[in-house]
Amino acid sequence: MSGIRALARRLELSIGTVSRALNGRPDVNPATRDRVLNAAREMGYRPNQSGRALRHGRTSTVGLVMETGNPSTLGGDSFFMWLVDALQEELAVAGLDLVILPCHSADDPIAFLERQVARRAVDALIISATRRQDARIAYLAGSDTPFVALGRSETPGDYAWIDLDFETVARESVERLAALGHRRIAVAVPQGDANLAHLYLRGYRAAVAALGLPDDPALVLRTSASENGGVEVAQAILAMDPRPTAVMLGHEMMAIGLYSTLERAGLRPGADLSVVGFRQNPQLGFLSPSLACFRLDLGELGRALGRSVVDVLASPAGLKPGRLIWPMGFEPGPSMEPPPL
Amino acid sequence: MSGIRALARRLELSIGTVSRALNGRPDVNPATRDRVLNAAREMGYRPNQSGRALRHGRTSTVGLVMETGNPSTLGGDSFFMWLVDALQEELAVAGLDLVILPCHSADDPIAFLERQVARRAVDALIISATRRQDARIAYLAGSDTPFVALGRSETPGDYAWIDLDFETVARESVERLAALGHRRIAVAVPQGDANLAHLYLRGYRAAVAALGLPDDPALVLRTSASENGGVEVAQAILAMDPRPTAVMLGHEMMAIGLYSTLERAGLRPGADLSVVGFRQNPQLGFLSPSLACFRLDLGELGRALGRSVVDVLASPAGLKPGRLIWPMGFEPGPSMEPPPL
Structure with missing residues (x-):
């Protein structure tokens, strides 16, 4: 809990009230304002933004x-x-x-x-x-x-x-998989015109080219940015011949559908297909084996x-x-x- | 896609604009309003609420x-x-x-x-x-x-x-488990003062009393309304002696943590511990075996x-x-x- 929330809790006031008091707004009871300012002094709280001249409209x-x-x-x-x-x-x-x-x-x-x-x-x-x-x-x-x-x-x-930094995440995923010996690396990219999909794919392609890995269009899988997208990715990979030995996922929730579909096919992430996820997320903590991914x-x-x-x-x-x-x-x-x- | 959204898509207008036109609000271009009303007539769309005298304030x-x-x-x-x-x-x-x-x-x-x-x-x-x-x-x-x-x-x-209807869901969960032969049924209830926790527990207690099942306070587990709550429930059940043969979950996401923790302990939902979830939810579709639960x-x-x-x-x-x-x-x-x- 950072400064203003701790202050609000101690005073049993809302963050909004504390904030308005610290910012000298007129719609705060004077007694409340004094309480807030005294407590802020005692706790050594310094509102770093207060006093700035914001281009406030009417609504704040x-x-x-x-x-x-x-x-x-x-x-x-x-x-x-x-x-x-x-x-x-x-x-x-x-x-x-x-x-x-x-x-x-x-x-x-x-x-x-x-x-x-x-x-x-x-x-x-x-x-x-x-x-x-x-x-x-x-x-x-x-x-x-x-x-x-x-x-x-x-x-x-x-x-x-x-x-x-989607581009670096994708580049680093390829590099780390290649360092383990992978050459046929599939990439799952959200479909549609989201810029993040473009950036992630650009990072993938740059690393594949730099490392001289196979640049096979069939390895690029467009799917939905969701658990169901991961199901589709797993199904596509299971149907491929030759099958890629690794896949990297451009959206965090894809891992859930991918793991579930691999498990039903009797395959285990890691041993049978290496997987690199996107963002670490508390829900992915329930997957086994643990997912390699990126912290945010x-x-x-x-x-x-x-x-x-x-x-x-x-x-x-x-x-x-x-x-x-x-x-x-x-x-x-x-x-x-x-x-x- | 229901009426107003289909209408908006066909006209390539926002729902808000279509709605304002149908409701005769003044902030719509007259040509746009005519287009909307004509298309609505053609599609047989009848706005069931329009024309009502709402107690609109200034904001809508x-x-x-x-x-x-x-x-x-x-x-x-x-x-x-x-x-x-x-x-x-x-x-x-x-x-x-x-x-x-x-x-x-x-x-x-x-x-x-x-x-x-x-x-x-x-x-x-x-x-x-x-x-x-x-x-x-x-x-x-x-x-x-x-x-x-x-x-x-x-x-x-x-x-x-x-x-x-939390109360009926809980009562029915007990009755269905009892019909299968379960007598020691644990119940996981969100902690805190949420009214739904109170209602769910009331349904559980009424059914347990009506069926003459053991009314053991140790079977009532208070935990967080989340995946992590399910982890805690599984850990508590694994430590109980005698162990309940079934558990019912007062929040939908608990099933994810519960399944994961049982799996790591080498136990399978159904065969080793019967589980009844709360709300059916697309994310629970990735659990295996499928979770008995309630549709909403x-x-x-x-x-x-x-x-x-x-x-x-x-x-x-x-x-x-x-x-x-x-x-x-x-x-x-x-x-x-x-x-x-």
Whole structure:
């Protein structure tokens, strides 16, 4: 529990109230404000963002656009829930509230954003699940609504973003598998035009070329970013001849469906097919053998995203927006073994 | 895809725009409105809620308060994501937008609600994860903000709610296990003061008493509503002497941790320990053997919740609010067997 939440708990106040008191907002009872400031002094709490001149609109609210109705959110992917906790806390430090704006994947994302902008219910927006060409970025870059993208895009524009290092993760996965002796390495990539799929595949292809491994189009499997995608990947691999000796997964939840399907076919990850997952995730802890994958601290990422939003609101227009490629460390596991002889 | 979404897709408009056109709202381009009304006529679409006199405030927005930072949302429980899709669609039919208001479990829930009410950013609220005694219900019942609770409570008040039939699910689980010959039946109940835990345990106790089964307090296991809760339940059962021959799980995600822990101990669900889960869920489809559990159509539930909100906004004050206990049908599976001889 970091500073402001500990302070709120000790005072039995909401984070929002504590935040508004620390930021000198007028809608706080003076006695409460004094209690908060005294406790903050006692606990040595220094709100690093307070006192900044934010370009507050009328709402002091930030909207996180979350795509719903897709295989990932309908599966067990709790990515956003972890992110939201830390993001909300970081925004609260700057006196900002967070609301989640669900946008169904079947709806027109531009019409959705136009509506949010027209309603003026938020001072800034966070968009996610960026596409390789992303019309939302073009639209928002031309609007007067500040925004941050969780994810890059090839759409040009001066905008702030944070993205995971998909390219390095894929390159490192190939290199580590090749070091164990694997040559035919399959790669599972989310279907559709998500930019992350493009980046992951680019990292895979660069490493395959650099190491002189077979560059067989049949090894590239397009599937849904979910548990069911992993089922499809396992079925495709079982039907291949020659079969790849390893597979790397471009979405974390694929491992669950892959393990289950291999098990039903009497095969064991590691001994029969090496597997490298994407993001380490508490739910993958129930898989046996443990999955080799990559670590990501979603609390840190959520806080960085919150700081980025605050920076965008605080910056004079025209300042260079912040951009950050987030590294992920490799976590070994017995799902990787040398190929069968 | 139901009516309004099909209509929006055909017209390449957002659901929100279609909804506003159907509801005669002024913020729609007249040409767009005519296109929508013509297409609706052609497709035979009848918006059942349109034209109702809703007690619209200024926002036409409904806020779903979602508790974050708890074991359930941080695990792989996608309950809310399924619910949100259908809820959003049903609200759109009545010209209402949905926003999700994340409230961290460490924050004061009353302070959070007071703030939402003071900001007047939503016309109505939906609260969930109701407690046996729930101060939020007492607060909202005394406010002028219409609300619907997803979940009952013993806190008195004239309010609308929808709740799952936890009591019948638990009673039926005991009865079906007893019919197979089980007598020592353990029950895993979410810890804390969630009302659903109280209802589930009440159903268990009523059936145990009616059937004359052993009423041993050691058989009641309090744990977290998550995968990790299932790990704890399995560990507790493995340490018991005499061991129960069956366990029923008061939260759906517990099955994942339970299966994993039994497997590591060399035990198989069904043959070695019968298991009845709570809600059927796509993620449980990866468990082997298949889990006996209860079916719930979250799309139907989400739409019913949306209609309940619309009713609350449409009703003249003083009308009896809607209340609904949602039945769940049993789904058999090989995780239930007669006890070992």
